Amino acid sequence: MVQFEGKYTHQKNENLDEYFKALGVPYIPRKMMCSSSPSLEISKNGEEWNVTIATLMKTTVNKFKLGEEYEESMPGGILKNNTILEGDKLITKSVGPNNTNISRIYEFSDDGCVIIYKHETSGIEAKRYFKRM
Template sequence: MAQMVGKYIHEKSENLDEYFKAIGVPYIPRKMMIASNPTVEVTTSEDGQWSITITTLFRTVSYKFNLGEEYEEHMPGATIKSITTIEGDKLITQCISPDNTHTTRVYSFSEDGLIISYKHEESGKEAIRHFKRV
């Protein structure tokens, strides 16, 4: 099983613009997010709480959660309800936005890095971001 805890730097993205359009991200924030090279840090605490922190030049977002329990992600303009589970070398996050839109993020870990796959369930649009372990 690959080590999940660690720090990862962005290498490349695939189909991110189409995915962000599908989930309703406005033009300027979408272009800013696409141009960013985020760093992702995954940690766990002794009490079993997980944390995923995403840092860019524009902002830092941190999600803290316990596996299998609902938590909130605060985005500009919306609060999303999420549940994250673990399957092998993957953390899988199911999200429901206030307009009842469903998205899935799959964090796939390997010894070399992390791949985050995004899927907007209603449109079927998908995107992938590749990260290298630091």
């Protein structure tokens, strides 16, 4: 099994602007998020996972136990999340404001992590690539 825990540096994005547009993120915040180069850190303490995404402007820390619902504060409102482990993937299913369904799939390899964002209603997907430090 691939090592999940560690620090990762951002490499590139695919289709991120279209994904944020589908979520209804306004133009200026959308452009700022797309141009950011976040760092990613995954750690685990017992049964609790910590996923930290940090940019110059904001650091977001999600703490959760697999299979248990948790909340995440986003610019557009609160997401209700549930994360499971499936092979070399952490899969987070989220329900946001107006019952918007989205998912994030963290695919791990020996080289790094790819986060696949899916807007379930429109089918739009985006990817963020990270290299293991």
